[in-house]
Amino acid sequence: MKMWTVTRIRQAKGKQRLACLTAYDCPTARMVDEAGIPLILVGDSVGMAVLGYDSTLPVTMEQMLHHTAAVVRGVQNALVIADMPFLSYQVSIESGIINAGRLLKEAGADAVKIEGGAFRADLVRALVANGIPVIGHIGLTPQSVREFGGFKVQGRTSAAAAQLRADALALAEAGIFALVLECIPAVLGADITTAVSVPTIGIGAGPLCDGQVLVSSDMLGLNDQFQPRFVKRYANLAPQMRAAFAAYAREVADGTFPGPEHGYEAEA
Numbered sequence: 711m712k713m714w715t716v717t718r719i720r721q722a723k724g725k726q727r728l729a730c731l732t733a734y735d736c737p738t739a740r741m742v743d744e745a746g747i748p749l750i751l752v753g754d755s756v757g758m759a760v761l762g763y764d765s766t767l768p769v770t771m772e773q774m775l776h777h778t779a780a781v782v783r784g785v786q787n788a789l790v791i792a793d794m795p796f797l798s799y800q801v802s803i804e805s806g807i808i809n810a811g812r813l814l815k816e817a818g819a820d821a822v823k824i825e826g827g828a829f830r831a832d833l834v835r836a837l838v839a840n841g842i843p844v845i846g847h848i849g850l851t852p853q854s855v856r857e858f859g860g861f862k863v864q865g866r867t868s869a870a871a872a873q874l875r876a877d878a879l880a881l882a883e884a885g886i887f888a889l890v891l892e893c894i895p896a897v898l899g900a901d902i903t904t905a906v907s908v909p910t911i912g913i914g915a916g917p918l919c920d921g922q923v924l925v926s927s928d929m930l931g932l933n934d935q936f937q938p939r940f941v942k943r944y945a946n947l948a949p950q951m952r953a954a955f956a957a958y959a960r961e962v963a964d965g966t967f968p969g970p971e972h973g974y975e976a977e978a
């Protein structure tokens with residue numbers, strides 16, 4: 711049994727702050743797990759962070775299954791949450807159950823994440839009733855980026871804040887075990903955190919959420935053209951990787967690599 715279960719995540723509310731990072735491949739997932747991080751999200755951010763799309767909209771079920779299975783192979787203790795990609799749950803509750811079930815059954819995820827507020831409560835109830843744990847996601851929900859007109863902070867007016875608070879309560883009542891709050895004012899992140907019974911996991915939602923999530927490639931500084939305000943860089947890997955690639959290219963060109971220590975002897 712894993713150290714981190716849905717029950718333990720729920721019980722952490724008010725007792726222990728929860729760290730969450732995204733991972734999309736096995737070696738990254740293994741290192742995140744070894745760091746003792748309780749939640750690993752196979753985000754549909756894979757579309758932007760790894761696959762080169764300009765939004766998460768093109769990400770498919772097959773891609774999510776592929777990346778989730780790779781992550782699961784690297785993890786021993788963290789709870790692995792697979793994002794449900796655009797149009798895998800919006801069309802009908804039935805297709806939502808089938809696709810969420812595939813992420814658990816075929817890829818080995820422990821739970822799924824869906825975007826959207828109170829209008830997703832029936833889907834959450836249906837998933838949970840069928841044994842599929844769900845984490846909600848409100849605020850800046852990237853699958854609605856066309857509707858929002860860009861990646862913009864949400865919940866800034868009192869009406870929008872009240873709607874997000876009502877969404878959070880409806881999702882919690884429907885059975886989610888945690889809730890991602892993305893890009894909302896810190897005061898609203900704190901208010902929703904106090905109001906709901908499940909842990910809130912913030913990204914650009916202030917310090918008073920029950921936990922925080924970052925996209926691993928952002929916090930590692932792998933993409934140096936992209937640094938939203940809510941990202942803290944814990945490493946700056948892009949320049950180091952460029953330098954390593956350039957050194958390798960130089961050494962191949964000048965014949966320094968491979969050296970004798972990288973080769974094999976013939977049998978005597």
Ligand code: KIV
Nearest residue numbers: 732753754755890923
């Ligand atoms: O896809 C993702 O990585 C996410 C997080 C940013 C919460 O949804």
